[in-house]
Amino acid sequence: MTLTIHAQSIADLVHEQSVDILIDVGFCVPDHELLTRLEREGFLVNHENQMVRLSPELLDQALKNLPKDFKFFTRDGELLTKFGQEACFMGAGTPVNVFDLHTGEHRSSTRADVRQIVTIQDALSQVDIVRPTVTATDQGEFSDLVEIAELIRNTTKPIVHRTLSPDRVDAAAEMLFAVAGGEKEFRTKPNFATLYCPISPGYFTPENIHCMLKWAEYGVPITLLSMAMGGASAPATLLGELIVINADILAWIVVLQILFPGTPLLYGSVSAVLDMKTGLLALGAPERGMINSGAAIMANYYDMRSMCGGLSSDAKELDAQAGFEKVVTAIPLLKEGASIIYGAGATDAGNTISYQQLIFDNEIIAGIRRMWEGITIHDPSEEVELIKKLTPRGNFMAEDHTRKNYRRHWYPEIISRDTYDTWKEKGESLDQTCNQKANEILDSHRPARLPYKVEEELERIVRNYIPDFEFEN
Amino acid sequence: MSEELYKRLMETVVIGEPEDAEQIAKEALEAKLDPLTCINKALMPGIQKVGELFSTGEYYLPELIIGADAMKAALEILEPALIGGQKRDVVGMVILGTVEGDLHEIGKTLVGTMLTANGFKVVDIGSNQSVEAFVKAIEEHGADIVGASALLTTTMLQQKKLVEALESAGLKKKVKIMVGGAPVTDRYAQEIGADGYAEDAISAVDIAFRLMDAPV
Numbered sequence: 001m002t003l004t005i006h007a008q009s010i011a012d013l014v015h016e017q018s019v020d021i022l023i024d025v026g027f028c029v030p031d032h033e034l035l036t037r038l039e040r041e042g043f044l045v046n047h048e049n050q051m052v053r054l055s056p057e058l059l060d061q062a063l064k065n066l067p068k069d070f071k072f073f074t075r076d077g078e079l080l081t082k083f084g085q086e087a088c089f090m091g092a093g094t095p096v097n098v099f100d101l102h103t104g105e106h107r108s109s110t111r112a113d114v115r116q117i118v119t120i121q122d123a124l125s126q127v128d129i130v131r132p133t134v135t136a137t138d139q140g141e142f143s144d145l146v147e148i149a150e151l152i153r154n155t156t157k158p159i160v161h162r163t164l165s166p167d168r169v170d171a172a173a174e175m176l177f178a179v180a181g182g183e184k185e186f187r188t189k190p191n192f193a194t195l196y197c198p199i200s201p202g203y204f205t206p207e208n209i210h211c212m213l214k215w216a217e218y219g220v221p222i223t224l225l226s227m228a229m230g231g232a233s234a235p236a237t238l239l240g241e242l243i244v245i246n247a248d249i250l251a252w253i254v255v256l257q258i259l260f261p262g263t264p265l266l267y268g269s270v271s272a273v274l275d276m277k278t279g280l281l282a283l284g285a286p287e288r289g290m291i292n293s294g295a296a297i298m299a300n301y302y303d304m305r306s307m308c309g310g311l312s313s314d315a316k317e318l319d320a321q322a323g324f325e326k327v328v329t330a331i332p333l334l335k336e337g338a339s340i341i342y343g344a345g346a347t348d349a350g351n352t353i354s355y356q357q358l359i360f361d362n363e364i365i366a367g368i369r370r371m372w373e374g375i376t377i378h379d380p381s382e383e384v385e386l387i388k389k390l391t392p393r394g395n396f397m398a399e400d401h402t403r404k405n406y407r408r409h410w411y412p413e414i415i416s417r418d419t420y421d422t423w424k425e426k427g428e429s430l431d432q433t434c435n436q437k438a439n440e441i442l443d444s445h446r447p448a449r450l451p452y453k454v455e456e457e458l459e460r461i462v463r464n465y466i467p468d469f470e471f472e473n
Numbered sequence: 474m475s476e477e478l479y480k481r482l483m484e485t486v487v488i489g490e491p492e493d494a495e496q497i498a499k500e501a502l503e504a505k506l507d508p509l510t511c512i513n514k515a516l517m518p519g520i521q522k523v524g525e526l527f528s529t530g531e532y533y534l535p536e537l538i539i540g541a542d543a544m545k546a547a548l549e550i551l552e553p554a555l556i557g558g559q560k561r562d563v564v565g566m567v568i569l570g571t572v573e574g575d576l577h578e579i580g581k582t583l584v585g586t587m588l589t590a591n592g593f594k595v596v597d598i599g600s601n602q603s604v605e606a607f608v609k610a611i612e613e614h615g616a617d618i619v620g621a622s623a624l625l626t627t628t629m630l631q632q633k634k635l636v637e638a639l640e641s642a643g644l645k646k647k648v649k650i651m652v653g654g655a656p657v658t659d660r661y662a663q664e665i666g667a668d669g670y671a672e673d674a675i676s677a678v679d680i681a682f683r684l685m686d687a688p689v
Contacts, residue, residue, distance in 0.1 A: 095626065095656065096626045096629070097656075097658065106658075106660070107660075108661075135626050137626075141627075141630075199576055199577065203576070232579045274534075276533035276534045278673045278675065279534055279583050279675075281655075351655060
């Protein structure tokens with residue numbers, strides 16, 4: 001995607017400064033074996049403080065190795081054509097709380113929630129990429145594998161998740177390959193990407209490093225997902241924060257492309273700034289969209305695909321605050337050409353998922369997608385002829401041109417455009433409408449099933465960790 | 474002369490100048506001022522003023538933290554100079570740390586700063602700390618409160634393990650357990666048998682006071 005002049009200036013500056021940091025100070029790699037390996041590859045390694053510095057040559061080589069044409073597919077092997085062309089929207093994830101669909105109670109999320117929320121995302125017209133969105137807290141320490149299994153089973157859309165520890169990457173990959181028909185088949189048409197977060201500035205945990213290395217061996221797409229907090233783990237200016245984000249991501253682009261040339265990588269950021277009144281993250285703040293739009297700029301600069309946190313909210317219910325924040329945090333990402341906008345269903349600063357919010361986010365996405373088309377330029381001769389014919393005081397409604405074109409306008413599924421009297425008579429709140437819609441989907445939508453043998457295979461793989469694991473019918 | 478020094482020392486806390494605070498604390502000792510009086514007449518009113526400015530919304534966290542840092546810098550000079558049986562008034566002794574497997578420190582450190590600013594003595598054992606390390610520090614320092622932080626949905630379980638470990642070590646009645654961190658909720662804190670949960674560093678102070686049964 002071509003950068004605007006302003007975006008290009010930001011990108012040049014941020015690239016130059018983050019490279020300076022990576023050459024001058026570097027980043028921490030808390031793993032002896034990997035440090036030795038990196039040293040052999042030409043990285044400048046200080047074994048004492050575990051800091052690794054780049055050379056300009058390594059950076060050049062890594063950027064050459066970086067694949068430029070990463071594509072995303074469905075479980076059925078269909079290309080997600082939108083991906084890389086326009087913004088795709090993805091479910092949020094993965095907190096441990098949910099608002100219960102029936103009682104509204106704020107409670108711990110479960111495997112049943114994962115199944116239901118994945119099913120709803122599978123049905124929603126505007127959600128392109130699916131996440132488990134909540135954690136299956138009732139599944140104990142192997143919840144990640146259960147979530148991946150439910151994700152694979154309950155949607156055909158491209159999926160994104162991660163393992164919690166490196167020793168489960170084999171099992172997760174085995175499940176993905178079982179569905180794709182083999183490792184080679186998966187690599188040709190990946191329907192899954194994983195994601196791992198650094199601790200800004202300049203640190204990745206050993207667990208996350210080993211997860212990434214294992215996934216890279218399998219050629220599975222990896223998202224380097226910065227979670228910088230402006231004013232705490234990064235400078236308080238957006239430019240300064242973006243330099244931290246870029247240094248953290250660029251460091252691991254280089255590591256992974258030198259060790260595993262050609263590994264598909266996504267440039268990710270779910271960063272934000274801190275609310276200095278409380279020390280809490282302000283995920284619904286305008287700065288949330290602004291900073292992550294910087295990540296979209298940098299991804300485009302490196303000719304990569306981006307995953308950017310937005311469509312976010314700090315609201316605790318489906319209210320005006322939620323509506324405002326969701327839109328404000330999504331628009332800058334559209335503006336700077338983000339590939340994936342990451343946040344559908346999230347409320348409460350990403351700490352709680354709401355079924356109703358997920359339904360309403362689908363509506364918001366549809367609306368802002370329509371808005372993003374803008375006024376298209378075409379030959380208006382047909383319109384001009386019509387205007388001349390009907391001037392003065394004519395009625396366009398019965399004209400063929402109107403009938404052919406009015407449906408391009410946006411028609412909401414949820415939002416009320418009723419008169420006051422009708423609205424009053426229905427007596428239904430937005431929350432109730434969304435709740436009903438969620439229940440309708442769960443009653444009627446059946447995601448396309450995997451072949452029985454593949455399901456059995458998935459169950460077998462998870463049973464190595466959870467002996468009584470089985471899918472519900 | 475001494476009144477002016479107290480005033481200048483207090484100002485370093487209110488304005489938030491740790492280097493000046495250290496310098497003026499040294500000057501005070503050179504001028505043979507009583508260290509305990511310096512603490513009580515300069516540092517405590519200074520940090521109280523910072524607290525007031527914070528609660529009226531004039532100060533945000535960065536001003537509060539830098540103010541507390543200034544107080545700490547002066548305390549490091551003044552406390553070792555306390556004479557004989559002199560002792561700074563301490564509300565309670567707190568052990569703070571981030572649980573095993575979790576390297577996130579910012580929130581926990583912020584809680585430590587807030588508690589220090591409010592008269593607690595805080596020993597921060599750092600991040601990625603095992604349950605055993607918590608228990609050891611609690612015993613070693615005779616802690617009134619232990620605060621365990623977890624930022625990851627996966628490391629929250631360590632908080633539960635800490636509660637269990639304190640129970641089996643017979644310490645559960647002696648030390649109050651506070652938990653916090655982004656994924657942690659009041660409900661979770663109750664489930665695992667913690668004594669207190671605070672959603673942010675400011676409410677952590679209120680909870681700590683309540684657990685000490687001291688007036689807020």
